[in-house]
Amino acid sequence: MSNSLTNQIIASHNYELNRVHHGYSNRTLKVDLKRKAFEIKPVTDIMKDRFIGGKGFDLYLLWHAVNRNTKWDSPENEICIAAGPLGGTPICPGSGKSIVTAISPLTGNVIDSNVGGYFGPYHKFAGFDALEIQEKADKEVVIIIDGLMGTLTMEYPPQELSNEAYEITGYYHRKLGKESQRDISVVCSGTAAKHTFFGCLNFSWYDTARKEVRIKQAGRGGIGTVFSDKKIKAIVVKSPKVSIGLNDPADSEVLLRIGRAHSSEIREVDPNQNEMSTIGTTHLVTIMDDYDLLPINNFKFGRHKDAWKMGSEEYRKRFNPGFDGCWMGCAVACAHCVKDFALMTGPKKGEKVLVDGPEYETISSCGSNCGIFDADHVIEANYWCDTYGLDTISVGTSIAFAMECYEKGLITKEHTKGLELNFRNKDAFLELIHQMAEGEGFGIIVGKGVRKMKEIFHKEYGADRDFMNDIGMEAKGLEFSQYISKESLAQQGGYGLALKGPQHDEAWLIFLDMVQNYMPDFEEKAEALHWFPMFRTWFSLCGLCKLPWNDVQPADNKDTPEPAKVMKHVKWYSQYFGATTGRPIDPDGMIKMSEVVYNFQRIFGLKMGYGTRADDHIPYRAMGPVTEEEYLSRQERYDNQLKELLDVNPATMSTTQKMKTLRRYREERYEKLKDAVYKRRGWTKEGIPRLEKVKELGIDFPDVVELINKYQ
Amino acid sequence: MIIVDGKKLDWIRGEEIEMTIKRAESYHPFMIISLNGKWIRKEEWGRKKVRNGDEIRTLLMIAGG
Ligand code: SF4
Numbered sequence: 001m002s003n004s005l006t007n008q009i010i011a012s013h014n015y016e017l018n019r020v021h022h023g024y025s026n027r028t029l030k031v032d033l034k035r036k037a038f039e040i041k042p043v044t045d046i047m048k049d050r051f052i053g054g055k056g057f058d059l060y061l062l063w064h065a066v067n068r069n070t071k072w073d074s075p076e077n078e079i080c081i082a083a084g085p086l087g088g089t090p091i092c093p094g095s096g097k098s099i100v101t102a103i104s105p106l107t108g109n110v111i112d113s114n115v116g117g118y119f120g121p122y123h124k125f126a127g128f129d130a131l132e133i134q135e136k137a138d139k140e141v142v143i144i145i146d147g148l149m150g151t152l153t154m155e156y157p158p159q160e161l162s163n164e165a166y167e168i169t170g171y172y173h174r175k176l177g178k179e180s181q182r183d184i185s186v187v188c189s190g191t192a193a194k195h196t197f198f199g200c201l202n203f204s205w206y207d208t209a210r211k212e213v214r215i216k217q218a219g220r221g222g223i224g225t226v227f228s229d230k231k232i233k234a235i236v237v238k239s240p241k242v243s244i245g246l247n248d249p250a251d252s253e254v255l256l257r258i259g260r261a262h263s264s265e266i267r268e269v270d271p272n273q274n275e276m277s278t279i280g281t282t283h284l285v286t287i288m289d290d291y292d293l294l295p296i297n298n299f300k301f302g303r304h305k306d307a308w309k310m311g312s313e314e315y316r317k318r319f320n321p322g323f324d325g326c327w328m329g330c331a332v333a334c335a336h337c338v339k340d341f342a343l344m345t346g347p348k349k350g351e352k353v354l355v356d357g358p359e360y361e362t363i364s365s366c367g368s369n370c371g372i373f374d375a376d377h378v379i380e381a382n383y384w385c386d387t388y389g390l391d392t393i394s395v396g397t398s399i400a401f402a403m404e405c406y407e408k409g410l411i412t413k414e415h416t417k418g419l420e421l422n423f424r425n426k427d428a429f430l431e432l433i434h435q436m437a438e439g440e441g442f443g444i445i446v447g448k449g450v451r452k453m454k455e456i457f458h459k460e461y462g463a464d465r466d467f468m469n470d471i472g473m474e475a476k477g478l479e480f481s482q483y484i485s486k487e488s489l490a491q492q493g494g495y496g497l498a499l500k501g502p503q504h505d506e507a508w509l510i511f512l513d514m515v516q517n518y519m520p521d522f523e524e525k526a527e528a529l530h531w532f533p534m535f536r537t538w539f540s541l542c543g544l545c546k547l548p549w550n551d552v553q554p555a556d557n558k559d560t561p562e563p564a565k566v567m568k569h570v571k572w573y574s575q576y577f578g579a580t581t582g583r584p585i586d587p588d589g590m591i592k593m594s595e596v597v598y599n600f601q602r603i604f605g606l607k608m609g610y611g612t613r614a615d616d617h618i619p620y621r622a623m624g625p626v627t628e629e630e631y632l633s634r635q636e637r638y639d640n641q642l643k644e645l646l647d648v649n650p651a652t653m654s655t656t657q658k659m660k661t662l663r664r665y666r667e668e669r670y671e672k673l674k675d676a677v678y679k680r681r682g683w684t685k686e687g688i689p690r691l692e693k694v695k696e697l698g699i700d701f702p703d704v705v706e707l708i709n710k711y712q
Numbered sequence: 713m714i715i716v717d718g719k720k721l722d723w724i725r726g727e728e729i730e731m732t733i734k735r736a737e738s739y740h741p742f743m744i745i746s747l748n749g750k751w752i753r754k755e756e757w758g759r760k761k762v763r764n765g766d767e768i769r770t771l772l773m774i775a776g777g
Contacts, residue, residue: 273772284776290751508775515754516742550774558740
């Protein structure tokens with residue numbers, strides 16, 4: 001794509017450049033696409049004090065922008081993007097994250113996504129802690145924030161520029177990064193976002209060693225679909241050169257000391273732990289498989305003899321060696337890529353491309369969960385999902401559901417418009433992705449996600465609704481991420497009680513619960529479902545990545561009093577915060593900060609018509625075996641549980657009776673877990689934050705109190 | 713001889729895998745254990761006997777992905 005294409009400027013505004021002070025630029029930027037206007041607003045004390053930054057700022061801005069009737073495609077819905085006060089510190093591992101929120105097309109509720117790439121910190125260094133984009137443009141526009149010149153521009157992109165993410169990001173890096181492509185970051189979606197409900201956003205950075213533009217995805221919940229509906233082609237930011245001083249830490253000496261210690265510890269231990277700097281998260285494939293936790297055929301099973309074909313050893317051979325931090329200097333450096341991959345399908349068939357990924361979630365969702373065990377197929381699917389702007393998790397989980405419905409005869413070739421949608425059919429899988437981009441065929445129906453498919457299959461094709469509710473792996477409207485939770489009650493809670501829907505980034509408790517038996521009773525599980533999400537929320541308030549907390553552990557972690565929490569790192573994080581902002585906190589203070597925003601987000605759900613006990617429901621397949629095939633495949637395990645936990649004799653029961661009995665037991669346990677977690681969180685039995693809790697957290701704003709009073 | 717996390721140790725007949733790992737000072741409450749390339753369940757740690765020539769690896773696993 002040539003760089004000499006014409007862009008037509010439609011709005012331009014000069015602004016005063018400012019310096020970041022102790023992690024904050026103290027301003028936010030609002031873009032009104034309809035009026036083609038920019039508004040610069042101050043960050044208030046309440047925002048900094050209660051909402052901290054990142055996801056907290058996003059939620060605060062979004063809360064004031066939308067009302068109870070706002071839908072994902074309402075003009076007032078906003079896309080908010082923010083770094084946090086620690087965002088943009090090169091020495092601190094994982095400090096380049098942007099946190100994105102909007103009202104989701106899949107859930108109708110607030111969705112948040114934490115993504116790498118350089119945009120969030122660059123946007124802050126250009127002068128703004130958060131960006132909110134409201135209304136819709138009349139035709140596709142590009143927003144450019146030039147943090148060197150102090151200009152805000154809105155323009156029509158050249159007509160010839162395609163909607164594929166790699167084309168858009170490459171074009172703007174070259175066009176605006178003539179002196180240095182590294183100082184540019186681009187946000188865009190892709191062609192398929194407008195035809196589906198699970199469009200993702202791509203966030204770029206320039207890989208100086210490989211001289212390539214790289215991308216990471218804000219995948220979950222369809223924010224790319226909102227982006228596309230608003231007719232935004234791209235947002236581009238140009239930043240001053242990054243140094244530690246640019247974030248103006250209150251105590252750079254302390255920051256440097258901790259950052260160096262943290263980074264060198266990671267470099268020392270990672271090669272003997274998960275080797276994330278070499279193989280990313282692909283190590284999880286065979287581990288999950290060995291523990292019966294790797295989703296196979298729409299989460300029916302957890303293990304397959306061919307799983308190794310997509311394991312880390314396969315990707316070790318395919319990943320291009322080199323530094324792969326999705327932010328400057330991140331010592332974990334787990335964002336790997338495959339170079340010179342020859343595409344096998346689609347409009348660029350035969351072309352050699354760079355593919356960012358795959359990560360574990362993509363391998364499972366686009367591979368094993370659809371019965372496909374082919375490392376190259378996953379790379380191909382990964383490429384097309386990214387460049388078309390699709391969330392790989394929702395794509396894979398949705399196709400797996402459609403495949404099971406097809407195999408069960410709930411839908412036929414007539415409905416799939418000729419596609420043989422059996423598990424294992426990789427051609428059909430890729431064809432559906434291309435259809436999503438073209439906006440045609442059965443791909444458009446699959447692209448609406450599992451919840452909508454259930455509705456269409458029932459209403460239009462007469463499919464059994466109850467069965468689909470049992471096997472359709474969505475909760476709150478969001479597709480499940482890739483772990484079998486049947487044998488881990490805590491992980492069932494980790495999925496079902498997550499505010500945005502079943503995504504493991506809030507609580508990943510399978511191993512602590514199922515393998516290490518760290519939390520045998522309800523109260524202990526509830527406690528873990530309190531502290532784990534609180535720590536993880538904190539990272540999204542500050543603009544950090546969660547992985548350097550507990551995916552890489554200090555060698556002496558086992559000798560510390562609370563090894564599950566990796567307190568050495570938690571203490572470092574509290575020091576990072578103090579050294580950056582000048583506001584000292586301890587680990588309890590971190591939890592408190594998260595509690596404020598976490599409870600606010602739950603109440604936000606209530607405002608949008610969700611956020612109650614009923615919304616924390618999960619499909620039975622997340623809890624236990626739905627079909628005889630599943631029960632019989634692990635009969636010994638289930639029979640033993642009936643004997644040992646329920647004191648019944650399975651020898652005298654039919655498989656149907658055994659399944660019913662087990663189901664009743666497991667569903668009751670899940671409800672008891674909800675009770676324990678709500679109590680621990682200070683919520684009512686209906687899952688609503690209590691007024692005392694809201695007062696204690698200092699978020700008893702009049703509109704909040706008015707809202708929750710109805711539910712006390 | 714057996715190998716635990718790259719460390720060579722004498723083989724003791726009848727020793728369970730958990731004991732071997734403690735002897736190699738590789739024990740951790742949040743570890744998972746692989747025996748000759750296969751991850752094994754916690755229930756088996758105290759039962760499974762180590763055989764001469766086995767290769768054992770431990771990995772810390774609190775969170776993933
Ligand atoms: S740990 Fe991985 S995902 Fe997180 S910031 Fe570093 S490179 Fe990016």
